[in-house]
Amino acid sequence: VRPRQFFGVPRIWEKFAAALRTGLARLPEDRRAAVEEAAAVARAHVAHRERGERPPAALDESYARARDEVLRPLLALAGLDRVTWAASASAPMPQDVVRFWAGLGIVVMDAWGLTETTGVATTNSPRTGFRLGSVGRPVASVEVRTAADGEIEVRGASVFSGYLRADGTVRSALDADGWLATGDIGRLDDDGYLWLTDRKKEMIITSTGKNVSPALVENTLKEHPLIGQALVHGDRRSYLVALLVLDAEAAPVWAAERGLGPADDLTALAAHPDVLAEVDRAVAAANARLNRTEQVKRYRLLGREWGPATGELTPSLKLRRRVVHTLYADELAALYAG
Template sequence: MREFSLPALYEVPSDGNLTDLIRRNAAQHPHVAVMARKVAGVWTDVTATQFLAEVREAAKGLIAAGIQPGDRVALMSRTRYEWVQLDFAIWSAGAITVPVYETSSPEQVQWILGDSGAVAVIIEMDAHAVAVESVRHALPALRHIWQIDKGAVDTLRAEGAGVPDSLVEERSSSAKADDPATIVYTSGTTGRPKGCVLTHRSFFAECGNIVERLKPLFRTGECSVLLFLPAAHVFGRLVEVASVMAPIKIGCVPDIKNLTDELASFRPTLILGVPRVFEKVYNSARAKAQADGKGKIFDKAAHTAIAYSRALGTPQGPSVGLKFKHKVFDRLVFSKLRAVLGGRGEYAISGGAPLGERLGHFYRGIGFTVLEGYGLTESCAATAFNPWDRQKIGTVGQPLPGSVVRIADDGEVLLHGEHLFSGYWNNETATAEALADGWFHTGDIGTLDEDGYLAITGRKKEIIVTAGGKNVAPAVIEDRIRAHALVAECMVVGDGRPFVGALITLDDEFIGRWAEEHGKPVTSTALSLRDDPELLAEVQRAVDDGNAAVSKAESVRKFRVLPAQFTEEAGHITPSLKLKRNVVAKDFADEIEAIYRG
């Protein structure tokens, strides 16, 4: 057993709640822009004073509607300015926010609203209204539905006009540090989602220590962050609260379809994302370079960036020759890539899945350091992260200051600290199983080095045991295979089988480009190309790269290219892009059998 901890850098208030932050910001930084929203397509700043006023107006409307302290109010919307405004308005009314993914099915909506006992729900669009109305008969506690796209904020403002400021002040102060701030339902790779109760103390401990440890990334009046993660996800919530705590300016966008354009217009100094975002930026840049006949130059530049970053971690540092090559490629390639990322930032924080050493070194080598972290809903997002001044690529960093990471005898990662959830809503049995003697059992397998840097090597329950008795952690090889531009997803199989295999889906964005480059019809699809010898050879190269990271007994011997993507709608992945392995295995049982046939 091994454990590591760092002293706390932030003292959690003995009392109070998250609404104290927006009142403090208005008092101490009244004219500082803490938010930005799109008005007629143009980013418009919202000062701390304005934000507090708009939060209070919405809170008054909730109070006028009969929302009581401790009531649960659900929020189902894409990431947008109103999400943050209404989240703080719910807290200012003394209530508890229950986020719902905007892609949730009616069955999921019914479960979350019913299990939490939500008395009201704020939705964004007509599609959400249809989902809620279809199950409303099964939700006797639900009294109110407001829709953002149909004037929910204006309605709340009008209905709350008669509520005195003194009542809002009273309600804003009603929740204490150990009271629930939110119930975040885990996306659930198996079974029904469980509601993680995160208190105001959880967020104070989490965000306060992150802001202090990463202080150069959270400079008030200088720094900004573009929030494009789902606000319903705990990682998106971390971005929201940490930015308000600093405070730095937040801009919200609903999806990543036009992310490069949004980055160019907002120009954030800090980006928080998942590995797939950083993979897409890399793959898109490489594909564009190849289309322009500059593929070889890009590949040489990428090789130089990775070599330069690796050399930064050695006592002697980069050689004179490497420094010269790096300087040349900085002018030709790296500066353009940084411009794609907004042009102002030097750092990003990545979580939700492993980033991989190759991408970590590539981005640091181009002058845009991606700090990898690790966490779960139960740990209020990040429970470990790489410090800005002592990054160790290939790890998820050191423990959150004020918390402890322990590696149990069987390799499981255990957590302790004020940032942890207080339990699962209405589920004492699951709470007792997850929280034993104050330690949260993550279900992840990991190691700690001598400096306290954590590396995650797999999932305890996802370890594959082949017929030959070999234990295989699928995440290692899956991450390497998924790094190829053509690969969208990869799921390793082989439990009880004679060897390891893999199911692979193709990235829709790159199929057309690859097809055109190889003389195939530009209308080619995964279905039409899945048996194409050239495409299979290209996928084999991705598999070979993945196999290089593991032993022969753990390597993928055979794979199947699937005719379609794993989708959230089909239940194959969670909203945070985690594979639901049991669902995939069931739906693609025939494809798995084909791997082992004969």
């Protein structure tokens, strides 16, 4: 299958990116250099479009050459060489994943909405404008604003009026002015683009009263290729801890290149000193980019990937935090012991 249009939730784009990165790591140095050079040209081309500018003719020519000679053959490995429209929704997309795909010439147009907004409420568009990492601007039928605490509120013709009761009456979910509180936290920039932070109910409030977005911290941790999944914990605690899961595709390649065995045994790799040392460096690098409240003080590395079948993810691959908290209650408690 080689689709022209492709939609995937963030976890799908993350998995494809991990697989391609694994393939790139196996290439000879000269070929990796060629891909990196082509990716730099693609990102420069996307940057002009992101600013609403027409790319210079010379850049257009360089990008066309890089796309045809380097990027499309690489994308063909994942069946994505014919994609002209790519999109995502349902959760904040990690910035490094968005930028990775932009470097391959695929601009993922992120969108946001709820059942209560009859689907899409904001979207990026190659025709009307986009910002990588945002979920775009409001569609014509919707107004968007943020409350004092950052909660996103929407109003408009496509926003429902309320919830149907068993007796057939409708319980209004709107305030007196018709605004719906969505339960999502975010911000609007000066150009009207909406940037998601997290679900309001999932925000961590530390023992000192600081608010932390777990998704922001988790996405920063997952920028290292060895870390495929993450859960940050610390509600009503004085510091944050994390459960980290080895990437099932990248970790065996990383281990095999260093002669660590058995490279395909993720549970064994999760306990290997060399792997732990590398993950220590990954956590330290992530912490260097986060403020003090957001930094992870301790973590536990796991070797079994989370998924819908084992309960940690929903069918749409969203993290089920309460399930993970329950399944790994002992591991989380141990991170705060002593």
